[in-house]
Amino acid sequence: MDTTNGSLNRKLRMALVGGGSGSFIGRVHATAAVLDNRAALVAGALSSDPVRAKSSAAGYDIPLDRAYASYQELIDSELAKPATERIDFLTIATPNHMHFPVAKAAVEAGFNVVCDKPMTFDLAQAEELQKLVEKSGVVFAVTHNYTGYPLVRQAREMVQNGELGEIQCIRSNYIQGWLRTRLESSDQKQAAWRTDPTRSGAAGCFGDIGTHAYNLGRYISGLLPKQISCHLRTFETGRALDDYGHAVIQFENGALGTVTASQVTHGRENDVTIEVDGTKGAIQWRQENPNELIVRRNGSAHQIYTRDPNAPYFLPLAKSSCRLPSGHPEAFFEAFANIYRAAFDAMILRIEGKSFETKNTIYPNVYDGVEGMYFIQQSVASSRENGAWLPLQHQAARK
Ligand SMILES: NC(=O)c1ccc[n+]([C@@H]2O[C@H](COP(=O)([O-])OP(=O)(O)OC[C@H]3O[C@@H](n4cnc5c(N)ncnc54)[C@H](O)[C@@H]3O)[C@@H](O)[C@H]2O)c1
Numbered sequence: 001m002d003t004t005n006g007s008l009n010r011k012l013r014m015a016l017v018g019g020g021s022g023s024f025i026g027r028v029h030a031t032a033a034v035l036d037n038r039a040a041l042v043a044g045a046l047s048s049d050p051v052r053a054k055s056s057a058a059g060y061d062i063p064l065d066r067a068y069a070s071y072q073e074l075i076d077s078e079l080a081k082p083a084t085e086r087i088d089f090l091t092i093a094t095p096n097h098m099h100f101p102v103a104k105a106a107v108e109a110g111f112n113v114v115c116d117k118p119m120t121f122d123l124a125q126a127e128e129l130q131k132l133v134e135k136s137g138v139v140f141a142v143t144h145n146y147t148g149y150p151l152v153r154q155a156r157e158m159v160q161n162g163e164l165g166e167i168q169c170i171r172s173n174y175i176q177g178w179l180r181t182r183l184e185s186s187d188q189k190q191a192a193w194r195t196d197p198t199r200s201g202a203a204g205c206f207g208d209i210g211t212h213a214y215n216l217g218r219y220i221s222g223l224l225p226k227q228i229s230c231h232l233r234t235f236e237t238g239r240a241l242d243d244y245g246h247a248v249i250q251f252e253n254g255a256l257g258t259v260t261a262s263q264v265t266h267g268r269e270n271d272v273t274i275e276v277d278g279t280k281g282a283i284q285w286r287q288e289n290p291n292e293l294i295v296r297r298n299g300s301a302h303q304i305y306t307r308d309p310n311a312p313y314f315l316p317l318a319k320s321s322c323r324l325p326s327g328h329p330e331a332f333f334e335a336f337a338n339i340y341r342a343a344f345d346a347m348i349l350r351i352e353g354k355s356f357e358t359k360n361t362i363y364p365n366v367y368d369g370v371e372g373m374y375f376i377q378q379s380v381a382s383s384r385e386n387g388a389w390l391p392l393q394h395q396a397a398r399k
Pocket of ligand 1: 017018019020021022023024025026045046047048049070071093094095096098116117118143144145189190193208
């Protein structure tokens with residue numbers, strides 16, 4: 001992966017949709033995208049409220065004439081600018097129900113897109129978006145950001161190299177506790193839309209964080225899913241969507257996986273943990289301690305791989321995903337920036353009229369987004385049928 005914009009010799013111009021004052025992930029995108037000095041945030045439609053959209057711009061140093069009242073105005077106005085000024089890509093950091101309309105408009109206008117997860121509101125929108133992206137030829141990244149951690153990439157490369165043998169079991173958990181009370185009844189911004197089926201989608205907790213856990217298992221193992229059996233629950237009385245769930249996944253090679261997601265576990269913060277068991281070894285990674293990967297083999301002392309780009313065991317993609325020497329902690333922002341870094345490489349190839357990979361990309365892409373939406377749809381459907389086994393392999397799945 002490149003760390004400069006090479007012969008392009010300029011920064012990529014970014015627009016942000018969402019990220020208005022009081023919001024969460026837009027600020028993370030704006031920070032991660034510029035971490036390597038390869039992009040500049042020049043335009044935004046930062047809020048659903050036109051007044052707040054403009055007033056939030058100062059916090060990002062977006063000039064007032066490019067602080068737009070709506071995403072439609074942003075796209076129309078940017079398209080009208082000369083190519084030398086116009087944005088190169090647009091990041092979507094709105095609640096889920098707004099991902100598709102913004103992404104569709106941006107893709108149809110020919111802009112590259114970085115979209116947060118879950119990619120759309122439902123599977124039909126995701127499948128339509130896949131077709132639009134294929135037709136337009138834009139770069140489309142989805143921020144399943146946990147795949148950007150160096151030691152997650154190390155784990156994936158170890159699986160690919162056969163170091164763990166055949167993969168037989170995957171346990172992937174995302175455990176939070178912040179929705180143990182009905183924060184949504186006090187109109188807490190992030191809780192309000194996440195627990196609202198008209199804005200979140202068919203699932204609550206399973207769409208919000210279960211989909212990250214599922215994606216992580218797919219990314220590290222590379223195994224193709226076959227079937228899913230799922231049980232979702234809403235433990236907080238009066239809440240409209242699930243706040244807890246378990247899924248069992250059968251993979252094509254016979255492996256078994258589980259996804260557990262909770263937003264109601266006292267004291268848990270953003271505990272994304274994955275364990276992958278192979279015939280030759282087992283690994284464990286935890287995002288709350290992201291610079292360590294535990295590798296275990298019966299009869300040998302347990303090994304802790306640290307994020308050390310100079311260590312002989314550190315594999316190429318993991319190595320190129322580091323910015324700092326070992327011991328200086330890298331974490332959430334850097335992992336997010338690694339998604340941007342790979343997407344930028346593709347955007348530059350597109351700008352230069354060169355061909356670029358669209359399916360087996362380093363960054364999660366529109367196909368992974370479709371898979372995520374299929375996972376949500378099938379989880380909800382299986383749970384409604386009391387855990388019935390349903391198909392889980394979408395034709396868009398990476399092989
Ligand atoms: N990848 C991750 O780790 C991660 C983490 C958190 C959230 N997310 C995802 O990011 C998205 C946003 O989550 P959040 O927690 O930041 O939500 P949030 O409620 O904190 O912020 C959403 C922002 O979008 C704005 N918005 C809403 N409709 C808009 C519109 N039509 N035009 C412009 N702006 C609009 C809101 O005004 C607000 O500023 C969600 O899809 C969520 O699932 C991803």
